[in-house]
Amino acid sequence: GEDVEQSLFLSVREGDSSVINCTYTDSSSTYLYWYKQEPGAGLQLLTYIFSNMDMKQDQRLTVLLNKKDKHLSLRIADTQTGDSAIYFCAETAVDNYGQNFVFGPGTRLSVLP
Amino acid sequence: NAGVTQTPKFQVLKTGQSMTLQCAQDMNHEYMSWYRQDPGMGLRLIHYSVGAGITDQGEVPNGYNVSRSTTEDFPLRLLSAAPSQTSVYFCASSASGTGGSADTQYFGPGTRLTVL
Numbered sequence: 001g002e003d004v005e006q007s008l009f010l011s012v013r014e015g016d017s018s019v020i021n022c023t024y025t026d027s028s029s030t031y032l033y034w035y036k037q038e039p040g041a042g043l044q045l046l047t048y049i050f051s052n053m054d055m056k057q058d059q060r061l062t063v064l065l066n067k068k069d070k071h072l073s074l075r076i077a078d079t080q081t082g083d084s085a086i087y088f089c090a091e092t093a094v095d096n097y098g099q100n101f102v103f104g105p106g107t108r109l110s111v112l113p
Numbered sequence: 114n115a116g117v118t119q120t121p122k123f124q125v126l127k128t129g130q131s132m133t134l135q136c137a138q139d140m141n142h143e144y145m146s147w148y149r150q151d152p153g154m155g156l157r158l159i160h161y162s163v164g165a166g167i168t169d170q171g172e173v174p175n176g177y178n179v180s181r182s183t184t185e186d187f188p189l190r191l192l193s194a195a196p197s198q199t200s201v202y203f204c205a206s207s208a209s210g211t212g213g214s215a216d217t218q219y220f221g222p223g224t225r226l227t228v229l
Contacts, residue, residue, distance in 0.1 A: 035220075043203065043220040088156065103148075103156035 004104035006089055011110045018076040020107045022089030025070065029091040032065065034074045037086045037106070046074070046087075076109075084111045115139050119204050119221035126194040126228045134189040134224050136204030144207045145187040146171070146218075147179065149200040156203065162187055194228045201225050 003025045012018045024032065033048040049056045049063045049072070056063045062075040076083055086106040120135045138145065146161035158171030162181040176198060178190040187206075191198060205218040 043205075045218070090156075102158075 004089055004091055004102050006087075006104040006107045008105060009108050009110070011112060012079050013112050014079060014081060016079055018074075018079045018083065018109055018111075020074045020076075020087050020089075020109065022072040022074075022104055023070055024072065024089070024091040024102075024104075026091055026102070027067075027070065031092050032063075032072050033090040033092075034061075034063065034072075035088040035090060035103075037088065039085075043088065079109075079111050081111045081113065084109055117204055117206055117219050117221035119202075119224050121224060122222065123225050124227070126191070126226065128195060128228060130194050132191055132194065134191075134202055134204075134226070136187045136189065136221060137185050138187075138206040138219070139185065140206060140208075140219065141184060142206035142208055142219075143184065145181070146205050147177070147187070147189045148203045148205065149173065149198075150203060150223075151200050159189065159202075191226075194226075196228045199226060199228045 005023045007021060010018060010020060030051050031048050034046040035043045036046050037043050047058050047061055047063055049065050051067060054065055060077045064073045072089055074087060086108050088106045089104040091102050117138045126132060143164045147159040148156040149159055150156050157173045159173055159177050160168055160171055160179040162168045165181050165184050168179050168181050176191065176195065178192060179187060181187050187204065202224045204221040207218045
């Protein structure tokens with residue numbers, strides 16, 4: 001079955017860049033997503049990338065996709081304390097009934113002052 | 114639009130009790146799903162629905178039932194709660210569930226369930 005892996009923890013200093021990595025297994029994934037979950041809150045869509053793209057930039061966020069290695073990364077420039085959260089990578093897996101999302105375990109980002 | 118709403122936010126049950134987690138969306142989305150989130154395991158799909166009257170099992174369906182009598186509502190029922198069902202439950206919806214740049218999932222705020 002489909003599987004998505006991420007490192008569970010990442011610590012960075014305020015102002016530095018954060019890079020959160022993700023690997024996935026389903027080569028037929030069409031879209032890959034990054035979600036952010038702040039403490040006590042639900043999931044917020046951060047960004048997504050279509051599988052035929054290598055890179056997508058959105059303000060402080062840069063998504064890089066290496067489809068050959070099935071590797072996805074999220075770079076946050078100038079990381080702030082408000083970026084402290086859990087970041088989930090998700091791939092979309094299509095079956096006979098439509099699209100299901102397969103999530104990774106989440107990477108807990110801690111931003112140190 | 115309220116988006117995806119879930120009630121209750123918190124719930125404590127005793128082993129063997131039953132309850133229903135409510136989920137509603139006002140975006141006229143066809144596709145709705147329930148996930149549970151456990152530490153270090155990320156989100157796992159419990160049940161999903163591609164439209165009113167149609168439901169199917171996800172990755173971890175045992176101990177849960179769902180129904181979809183309307184487009185707006187997708188309740189999750191725990192028939193006989195067990196400590197292994199202690200988790201945070203998220204409901205989500207999307208336009209069609211068939212992919213596409215607009216077909217992102219919107220999540221509710223979650224229900225934190227503890228089974229003693």
